[in-house]
Amino acid sequence: MKSQDVVEQDQAIQPQMVSVEIEGKRYQVPAGITLMKALWYTGKNVIRGAGCLGGFCGACATYYRTKDDPKVKTCLACSKAVEDGMSFSFMPAFPARKASYDLIQLKDPKQDLFELYPEAPLCRNCNACTEACPQSIDVREGVWKAVFGDFKAVSEMFMDCVMCGMCTPVCIADIAPNLVALYASRAQGVHFTDKPEGLDTRIQEITDGKFNQDWDRVMKLSDEELQNTTAAAK
Amino acid sequence: MDLIAEQNLVHKTRDARRAQTMPKLSPAERDTLIKKYHPDHRAHAYRPIKFGPNAGELTVTEVANLLEGDSPIPSDFVPKPEYSVDVLVVGGGGAGCASALHAHAQGANVLLATKLRLGDSNSVMAQGGMQIAVAPDDSPVQHFLDTLKGGHMKNDHQLLKVMVEEGPSIGKWLLELGVLFDRDADGNLHVKKGGGSSKARLVTCSDYTGLEIMRVLKDEVLNQKIPLLEFAAVVELLSDGKGACTGAILRDLDNNRLIVVAAKTVILATGGIGRLHIQGFPTSNHFGATGDALVLAYRLGAPLVQIDTFQYHPSGGIYPEQLVGALVTEGIRSEGGHLVNGKGERFVNELDTRDVVSSSIIRECEEGRGVRTASGHVGVWLDTPLLDVEHGPGTLDKHFPAMVRQYERYQVDIRKDPVLIYPTLHYQNGGVKIDTNGETPAPNLFVAGEASGGLHGRNRLMGNSSWI
Numbered sequence: 001m002k003s004q005d006v007v008e009q010d011q012a013i014q015p016q017m018v019s020v021e022i023e024g025k026r027y028q029v030p031a032g033i034t035l036m037k038a039l040w041y042t043g044k045n046v047i048r049g050a051g052c053l054g055g056f057c058g059a060c061a062t063y064y065r066t067k068d069d070p071k072v073k074t075c076l077a078c079s080k081a082v083e084d085g086m087s088f089s090f091m092p093a094f095p096a097r098k099a100s101y102d103l104i105q106l107k108d109p110k111q112d113l114f115e116l117y118p119e120a121p122l123c124r125n126c127n128a129c130t131e132a133c134p135q136s137i138d139v140r141e142g143v144w145k146a147v148f149g150d151f152k153a154v155s156e157m158f159m160d161c162v163m164c165g166m167c168t169p170v171c172i173a174d175i176a177p178n179l180v181a182l183y184a185s186r187a188q189g190v191h192f193t194d195k196p197e198g199l200d201t202r203i204q205e206i207t208d209g210k211f212n213q214d215w216d217r218v219m220k221l222s223d224e225e226l227q228n229t230t231a232a233a234k
Numbered sequence: 235m236d237l238i239a240e241q242n243l244v245h246k247t248r249d250a251r252r253a254q255t256m257p258k259l260s261p262a263e264r265d266t267l268i269k270k271y272h273p274d275h276r277a278h279a280y281r282p283i284k285f286g287p288n289a290g291e292l293t294v295t296e297v298a299n300l301l302e303g304d305s306p307i308p309s310d311f312v313p314k315p316e317y318s319v320d321v322l323v324v325g326g327g328g329a330g331c332a333s334a335l336h337a338h339a340q341g342a343n344v345l346l347a348t349k350l351r352l353g354d355s356n357s358v359m360a361q362g363g364m365q366i367a368v369a370p371d372d373s374p375v376q377h378f379l380d381t382l383k384g385g386h387m388k389n390d391h392q393l394l395k396v397m398v399e400e401g402p403s404i405g406k407w408l409l410e411l412g413v414l415f416d417r418d419a420d421g422n423l424h425v426k427k428g429g430g431s432s433k434a435r436l437v438t439c440s441d442y443t444g445l446e447i448m449r450v451l452k453d454e455v456l457n458q459k460i461p462l463l464e465f466a467a468v469v470e471l472l473s474d475g476k477g478a479c480t481g482a483i484l485r486d487l488d489n490n491r492l493i494v495v496a497a498k499t500v501i502l503a504t505g506g507i508g509r510l511h512i513q514g515f516p517t518s519n520h521f522g523a524t525g526d527a528l529v530l531a532y533r534l535g536a537p538l539v540q541i542d543t544f545q546y547h548p549s550g551g552i553y554p555e556q557l558v559g560a561l562v563t564e565g566i567r568s569e570g571g572h573l574v575n576g577k578g579e580r581f582v583n584e585l586d587t588r589d590v591v592s593s594s595i596i597r598e599c600e601e602g603r604g605v606r607t608a609s610g611h612v613g614v615w616l617d618t619p620l621l622d623v624e625h626g627p628g629t630l631d632k633h634f635p636a637m638v639r640q641y642e643r644y645q646v647d648i649r650k651d652p653v654l655i656y657p658t659l660h661y662q663n664g665g666v667k668i669d670t671n672g673e674t675p676a677p678n679l680f681v682a683g684e685a686s687g688g689l690h691g692r693n694r695l696m697g698n699s700s701w702i
C-alpha cells in the first residue's frame with residue numbers, strides 16, 4: 001500500500017491546533033476532536049455534562065458559536081467537532097416542570113393533555129424550539145400536533161429526541177416541548193396502539209407449560225449433547 | 235491507494251459479492267480462529283487475582299488492579315446513615331430503573347442512586363434491539379439454545395432459562411408503559427434476525443430501542459416519585475460484619491461529601507466496564523462504565539464469574555476520528571450488510587456470533603488486508619449502501635435514522651459510501667455471581683443487568699442484555 005493514506009510522522013506527533021473559547025476562556029486544542037474531548041484536553045473535570053458520549057443521552061447539551069458568526073447554535077458536545085475560532089459553553093440544568101400522570105388511569109389522554117400541560121396550547125409559533133433542537137426535530141410542529149391530538153405523528157417525530165432539553169429555555173410560552181411530546185408518545189403507546197396478540201399468546205403458552213416437554217428434554221442433555229443440538233441449528 | 239480508491243473497490247465489487255454466500259464456520263474452525271485472534275486469548279494481558287473469593291483466577295490486569303485496590307473511605311470514618319430504606323438501587327440505566335419500578339410497585343421504600351444523571355447509561359444507546367422469542371416459529375427453548383451456542387456452552391442454564399421465559403412478559407410490561415416497539419401490519423411485534431440467532435427475534439424501536447425504552451422508564455421513575463440521588467456514586471458497601479450487605483456509602487460528586495445509606499436490600503445495577511479501556515481498546519460504552527459493581531461486590535466477599543472474557547463488538551467506528559470506538563449498529567449486518575476487506579472481498583459470514591466476527595476482522599487487519607485511515611487506525615469496510623441496493627432506496631433512512639445522523643454530523647453519507655470499522659470494547663460478558671433471584675452469595679446484595687454474571691457465558695448474544 002502506498003503511504004499516501006498515512007500521516008506524515010511530524011504531523012502525527014504534533015497535531016494541528018485550533019483556537020477555541022470555552023466558557024469565555026481561550027485555549028489551543030487539537031483540530032478535529034469533539035467539543036467534549038476539548039474540555040478534557042484542557043483539563044476540565046467534566047461530571048455534569050458527560051453521559052453516553054455517543055449522542056444519545058442529551059447530557060452534553062451545548063451552546064456554540066463559530067468564528068465571526070453572531071448566531072448562537074446548539075449541539076451535543078460529544079458529537080460535534082471543534083473548529084478554529086469556535087466559542088462554546090454547556091447549557092446549565094433548566095428547571096422545567098414535568099407533569100405527573102398515571103397513564104393507564106387516564107380516560108381521555110388527548111383532553112388530559114390540557115390539564116397536565118395547560119401551557120401547551122399557548123404556543124406562539126415563534127419557532128425558537130425548532131431552531132434550538134440539535135436533533136433537527138420540527139419541535140414547533142410537534143407541539144401543535146400534540147395539541148391537535150395527533151399523538152401518532154408526535155411519537156414518530158420525537159423518536160430522535162435525546163431529551164437534552166435545549167428546546168425549553170428558549171420557549172416564550174414556558175412550554176417544555178420534549179416533555180409534552182414524551183407524554184403524547186407514551187399515551188400513544190398505552191392507549192392508541194394495537195395490542196400485539198402474538199405476544200399474549202406466547203406468554204400464555206409459557207404459563208400453560210407448552211414448552212415443558214422441550215425443556216425437560218433440553219435440560220437433561222449433557223454438555224456434549226447440547227453442543228450437537230445447538231450446532232445443528234442454522 | 236488512498237481512501238477514496240479503497241472505497242471505490244467496495245462499490246465495484248458489490249454486485250459480485252451479492253451473488254456470494256459465506257459459509258458458517260464449523261465449531262472447530264470457530265475455536266481455532268478465536269484462540270488465535272480474539273483479545274480474550276492474549277496471555278500477556280492477564281494475571282492472577284491475588285486475594286479474595288476469586289484468588290488465583292486470571293483476569294485482565296486492569297480489573298485485577300481495581301479488585302485489589304484500597305478502600306476510598308478513610309479508616310476513621312464512622313458511618314451514620316442519612317437515609318434508611320428498604321431497597322437501595324444503584325444505577326440509573328435500564329436495569330436500575332426497572333428494579334426501582336418493580337420494587338416500588340411491590341410497596342417497598344426505594345432510593346435510586348446513580349453516578350451521573352438518571353438515564354445516562356449504556357442502556358440509552360442500545361440500537362440493535364432486544365431478543366424476545368415471540369414469533370410463532372420461535373420458542374423460549376430455541377432462544378435458550380441459540381444463546382448457549384453463542385456463549386460457548388458456558389452460560390448458567392438456570393439463569394438463562396429465566397431470561398428466555400420472562401422475556402415476553404418484560405416486553406409486555408414495557409408496552410404497557412408506552413414503549414413504541416416496531417410492529418408488523420397485523421399489529422404484532424416486528425422481529426428482526428440478529429447475529430448468532432436461528433430465528434428472527436430482535437424487537438426494536440427503529441434504531442433507537444434503548445433511547446425509547448429509557449425515555450419511558452425515566453419518565454415513569456419520575457412519575458412514581460421514587461426518591462433519587464443523582465451525581466452520587468456508590469464507593470463502598472456496608473456489611474454486618476458477617477458478610478451480609480446492610481447499605482452503602484456514596485460520594486456526592488458535586489461536593490465530594492460522603493453519604494451513608496442504610497438499606498435492607500441493595501441492588502447493584504451499575505452496568506459495564508468499557509471505560510477501563512481494557513488492553514487499550516476504544517469503547518462504545520458510556521462515561522460511567524467503569525465496572526464499579528465488580529469491585530464493590532468483591533470487597534464484600536461476593537465471587538465473580540467469567541471476568542476473564544469481554545465482548546469486543548465487531549463494528550466500532552474508526553473513521554472519522556470523532557467516531558473512534560462508537561458503535562456502528564449490528565442491525566446493518568442483520569439486514570445483509572457485508573464486511574469487506576481492503577481487497578474488496580468478504581471474509582466471514584456477517585451473521586456469525588460477535589466473537590467470531592471480531593476475530594476475523596482482527597485477522598484481516600493483522601494479515602495486511604485492512605484499510606488504514608489518516609490517523610493510523612486500521613479496519614475493514616462495512617458496506618452500508620448495499621442495504622439500499624438490496625431492499626430499495628430509503629431503507630437506511632427508515633431503519634437506521636440514528637446511524638445516518640451519526641455520520642451525517644461529520645459529512646459522511648452512509649447511503650452513498652461504506653464506513654470503516656474495527657472491534658470496540660463493548661460488553662462485560664461475566665460479572666458478579668447471582669442466583670435466579672438476582673441475589674449474590676452475600677446475603678441482601680442483589681445484582682442486575684450487565685454487572686451480573688453467568689447468563690451470557692463467554693460471549694453475549696446480540697440483544698440479550700437482560701434488564702431484570
Ligand SMILES: Cc1cc2nc3c(=O)[nH]c(=O)nc-3n(C[C@H](O)[C@H](O)[C@H](O)COP(=O)(O)OP(=O)(O)OC[C@H]3O[C@@H](n4cnc5c(N)ncnc54)[C@H](O)[C@@H]3O)c2cc1C
Binds near residue numbers: 349358469683
Ligand atoms: C452502544 C451500545 C449499544 C448497545 N446495543 C444493545 C442492543 O442493541 N441490544 C442489547 O440487548 N444490548 C445492547 N447493548 C448492551 C446493553 O445496552 C447494556 O448491556 C445494558 O443496557 C446494560 O444495562 P444496565 O442497566 O445494566 O447498565 P447501564 O445502562 O450502563 O446503567 C448503569 C448505570 O449505573 C450507573 N453507575 C455506574 N457506577 C455507579 C456507581 N458506582 N454508583 C452509582 N451509579 C453507578 C451509571 O451511571 C448508569 O446510570 C449496547 C450497549 C452499548 C454500549
Ligand code: SF4
Binds near residue numbers: 132134136162165167
Ligand atoms: S426536542 Fe428538545 S429535548 Fe428533544 S432533542 Fe430536540 S431540543 Fe432536545
Ligand code: SF4
Binds near residue numbers: 126130143175
Ligand atoms: S418555542 Fe415555545 S412558543 Fe415558540 S414555537 Fe416552540 S413551543 Fe411555540
Ligand code: FES
Binds near residue numbers: 053056058077078162
Ligand atoms: S454525552 Fe450523551 S449525548 Fe453527549
